[in-house]
Amino acid sequence: MKNCIVAQSGGPTSVINASVIGVFEENLKQNLYENVYCGLNGIEGILDNSIINLSEMSNEEIKNFKYTPSSGLGSCRYKLESFNDCRKDYLKLFEIFSKLDIDTFFYIGGNDSMDTVNMLSKYARKINSKIKFIGIPKTIDNDLCMTDHTPGFGSAAKLIATTVLETYLDSSVYLNNGIFILETMGRNAGWLTAAAALARNEYNDAPDLIYLPEVVFDKERFLRDIHEVFERKNCVVIAVSEGIKDANGNFLDDNSKYAKKDAFGHVLHSGTGKMLESLVFKEFQCKVRSIELNVLQRCAMHIASKTDLDESFVIGQKAIDTALANKSGHVMGFKRISNNPYQVDYISSDVRKIANLEQKIPTEWINKDGNNITQELYDYLFPLIQGEVNVNYQNGIPAYYSCNHLNK
Amino acid sequence: MKNCIVAQSGGPTSVINASVIGVFEENLKQNLYENVYCGLNGIEGILDNSIINLSEMSNEEIKNFKYTPSSGLGSCRYKLESFNDCRKDYLKLFEIFSKLDIDTFFYIGGNDSMDTVNMLSKYARKINSKIKFIGIPKTIDNDLCMTDHTPGFGSAAKLIATTVLETYLDSSVYLNNGIFILETMGRNAGWLTAAAALARNEYNDAPDLIYLPEVVFDKERFLRDIHEVFERKNCVVIAVSEGIKDANGNFLDDNSKYAKKDAFGHVLHSGTGKMLESLVFKEFQCKVRSIELNVLQRCAMHIASKTDLDESFVIGQKAIDTALANKSGHVMGFKRISNNPYQVDYISSDVRKIANLEQKIPTEWINKDGNNITQELYDYLFPLIQGEVNVNYQNGIPAYYSCNHLNK
Numbered sequence: 001m002k003n004c005i006v007a008q009s010g011g012p013t014s015v016i017n018a019s020v021i022g023v024f025e026e027n028l029k030q031n032l033y034e035n036v037y038c039g040l041n042g043i044e045g046i047l048d049n050s051i052i053n054l055s056e057m058s059n060e061e062i063k064n065f066k067y068t069p070s071s072g073l074g075s076c077r078y079k080l081e082s083f084n085d086c087r088k089d090y091l092k093l094f095e096i097f098s099k100l101d102i103d104t105f106f107y108i109g110g111n112d113s114m115d116t117v118n119m120l121s122k123y124a125r126k127i128n129s130k131i132k133f134i135g136i137p138k139t140i141d142n143d144l145c146m147t148d149h150t151p152g153f154g155s156a157a158k159l160i161a162t163t164v165l166e167t168y169l170d171s172s173v174y175l176n177n178g179i180f181i182l183e184t185m186g187r188n189a190g191w192l193t194a195a196a197a198l199a200r201n202e203y204n205d206a207p208d209l210i211y212l213p214e215v216v217f218d219k220e221r222f223l224r225d226i227h228e229v230f231e232r233k234n235c236v237v238i239a240v241s242e243g244i245k246d247a248n249g250n251f252l253d254d255n256s257k258y259a260k261k262d263a264f265g266h267v268l269h270s271g272t273g274k275m276l277e278s279l280v281f282k283e284f285q286c287k288v289r290s291i292e293l294n295v296l297q298r299c300a301m302h303i304a305s306k307t308d309l310d311e312s313f314v315i316g317q318k319a320i321d322t323a324l325a326n327k328s329g330h331v332m333g334f335k336r337i338s339n340n341p342y343q344v345d346y347i348s349s350d351v352r353k354i355a356n357l358e359q360k361i362p363t364e365w366i367n368k369d370g371n372n373i374t375q376e377l378y379d380y381l382f383p384l385i386q387g388e389v390n391v392n393y394q395n396g397i398p399a400y401y402s403c404n405h406l407n408k
Numbered sequence: 409m410k411n412c413i414v415a416q417s418g419g420p421t422s423v424i425n426a427s428v429i430g431v432f433e434e435n436l437k438q439n440l441y442e443n444v445y446c447g448l449n450g451i452e453g454i455l456d457n458s459i460i461n462l463s464e465m466s467n468e469e470i471k472n473f474k475y476t477p478s479s480g481l482g483s484c485r486y487k488l489e490s491f492n493d494c495r496k497d498y499l500k501l502f503e504i505f506s507k508l509d510i511d512t513f514f515y516i517g518g519n520d521s522m523d524t525v526n527m528l529s530k531y532a533r534k535i536n537s538k539i540k541f542i543g544i545p546k547t548i549d550n551d552l553c554m555t556d557h558t559p560g561f562g563s564a565a566k567l568i569a570t571t572v573l574e575t576y577l578d579s580s581v582y583l584n585n586g587i588f589i590l591e592t593m594g595r596n597a598g599w600l601t602a603a604a605a606l607a608r609n610e611y612n613d614a615p616d617l618i619y620l621p622e623v624v625f626d627k628e629r630f631l632r633d634i635h636e637v638f639e640r641k642n643c644v645v646i647a648v649s650e651g652i653k654d655a656n657g658n659f660l661d662d663n664s665k666y667a668k669k670d671a672f673g674h675v676l677h678s679g680t681g682k683m684l685e686s687l688v689f690k691e692f693q694c695k696v697r698s699i700e701l702n703v704l705q706r707c708a709m710h711i712a713s714k715t716d717l718d719e720s721f722v723i724g725q726k727a728i729d730t731a732l733a734n735k736s737g738h739v740m741g742f743k744r745i746s747n748n749p750y751q752v753d754y755i756s757s758d759v760r761k762i763a764n765l766e767q768k769i770p771t772e773w774i775n776k777d778g779n780n781i782t783q784e785l786y787d788y789l790f791p792l793i794q795g796e797v798n799v800n801y802q803n804g805i806p807a808y809y810s811c812n813h814l815n816k
Binding site for chain 1: 476606682707
């Protein structure tokens with residue numbers, strides 16, 4: 001009987017480890033592989049022979065691992081070049097796979113990682129290797145194609161919605177209230193920012209304004225919008241994406257001294273909220289606050305969505321079926337059957353249809369004024385944050401599993 | 409039978425409403441007052457006759473109100489001048505109290521609000537009024553004198569500790585990790601920053617470095633500290649107070665364009681973490697991130713400390729006993745009996761010993777290098793974050809009580 005190997009890549013999410021455990025537990029049922037190996041720190045670690053055997057973990061460890069946020073197997077942002085540019089990576093990887101008698105490689109990641117799945121499966125075909133490469137999606141950004149949504153997004157969305165409700169309660173206590181700006185992640189796609197709308201309920205209509213990267217940011221229009229709400233409500237709550245751009249396509253924080261790039265050349269934004277805070281303060285001379293939720297969005301397991309955690313687990317299980325169907329170069333995904341009752345099918349697609357591509361919010365899901373979302377988008381988002389996860393606590397803090405000894 | 413009035417003032421906390429309900433429910437038992445009135449928006453609202461009768465709330469509303477973060481009665485930052493400077497405020501307030509047949513005024517607030525309690529009780533003595541003025545402390549800053557700690561602090565501390573643990577897991581996933589900076593509130597006292605140490609457990613020793621406002625901030629020393637940890641661990645987690653100052657007593661963000669002042673003339677800080685991020689990036693040229701937890705620290709009820717919530721409730725109940733003992737110009741507080749088992753007594757003190765004063769971290773609770781806390785401070789903090797609150801959820805977000813209709 002052959003073996004499989006699982007690894008994680010790219011930015012973490014709160015529920016990314018559930019997909020690892022999904023693969024592991026489904027294999028216990030179906031007995032497809034003798035060993036479930038894990039590559040530490042993605043392909044970067046595998047190239048360095050950092051590999052463990054998940055079958056050696058205790059039941060207790062497996063259970064706690066599922067409820068632990070962030071990439072427990074470690075991660076990487078290693079860009080696999082094409083075969084012609086980096087022959088030695090391919091030869092080394094397949095030599096390691098062969099030595100471990102690997103039948104399937106499950107790679108949990110975003111669109112950059114799916115590019116790796118694509119290139120490795122292409123190479124396998126080229127050399128007539130039988131090794132299968134299957135992608136399992138994860139990203140809080142929800143910007144992958146060929147899937148209704150992505151594991152990790154729902155939990156980030158739940159944190160954002162909860163934070164908007166709590167900060168609305170905080171920022172509306174005075175007779176003279178102010179303007180509150182919440183900056184979310186989401187480089188080019190506004191899904192996380194849109195999720196702020198899930199804070200609305202029978203007494204709260206904050207966020208009052210939502211600015212998405214899909215809409216050109218117009219400073220004058222922005223200030224007019226705030227004027228209108230402030231006069232009416234004496235308190236304005238704004239959700240804004242880190243990635244909003246002006247009419248020339250420039251990010252608002254392009255000139256920020258903090259501007260940096262990641263290994264894939266993507267600009268790392270930081271400071272859109274602070275820049276808007278300064279702009280708004282100059283205009284209104286009233287109390288203005290901004291919060292940048294930053295990495296909390298991808299690791300706040302203590303407020304994870306149960307729907308998201310369960311789906312992240314099941315999509316790992318379903319990846320076993322995809323391997324069983326002998327598919328390679330495929331990525332798992334969700335197909336939504338209905339919003340209410342919420343129902344999804346688990347599907348797989350050719351990874352070339354998703355690698356390096358981004359799924360943005362469709363124009364028809366943004367209101368005409370470009371400062372809010374439509375009911376249809378709200379209905380799409382709503383099911384993804386439902387349900388709470390019972391995290392265990394020890395000594396007043398969550399009892400997460402330590403993966404440190406793995407990563408040494 | 410006479411009545412009492414309760415109001416809230418200053419910055420909110422996650423558990424401030426529990427003290428209101430503590431007063432209310434204890435009065436149901438002891439039947440001391442016929443009506444429990446509430447002033448909306450503190451004395452600013454009372455002066456405007458914005459007063460409701462809590463006895464008219466349903467049981468369901470009372471229960472939900474207790475679990476709702478932020479000042480449900482609204483708040484104010486109204487500075488009551490001395491009688492000679494603002495005669496009309498005093499006359500108006502006492503006229504309203506007299507009309508409502510008020511026996512006791514319970515004011516829930518921080519050290520600024522306790523100044524109000526002090527001045528009103530002094531004025532009552534002067535005019536031979538029998539009205540009693542009793543302060544109930546609240547502040548996430550934990551900087552009040554004459555009390556072991558303050559209601560609201562434990563919940564903020566629990567959020568901070570949980571966030572440090574989760575962001576440590578997030579920031580340690582790569583082979584080449586970076587430097588992570590968490591900025592907490594705490595103007596001149598470092599209690600909130602110190603609470604980051606509660607994230608430490610058997611596998612995590614982050615935060616690696618803690619910078620408190622009680623210690624002069626030395627840039628060179630700071631960079632050397634980071635160098636040392638980075639070489640050893642390849643990942644540095646730093647907790648820093650918004651209020652750190654250099655040897656000349658200047659705040660790090662004094663020149664920030666966001667610098668603003670509140671009604672009491674206190675500088676509102678914003679940007680210490682970002683400034684350090686920039687400094688560290690220049691020095692190390694590696695991945696650096698900073699998060700400013702901002703108002704989340706005072707409204708994240710979804711991760712509140714049960715110990716804190718319970719104590720905030722009981723201190724409201726005990727305020728009734730203080731009124732029964734005919735004390736005026738007193739503020740409630742905790743006296744710690746022991747850390748383990750954790751036990752406190754409820755006390756009251758002359759409000760003049762707390763008004764406008766700040767309780768900082770004692771020097772002996774800070775390590776010699778000025779970049780960490782001692783075991784004794786850890787042991788002091790530990791009991792305050794114990795226990796979790798079962799918040800109800802509806803539609804995926806916490807089912808907090810709407811106080812909006814009250815505040816109209």
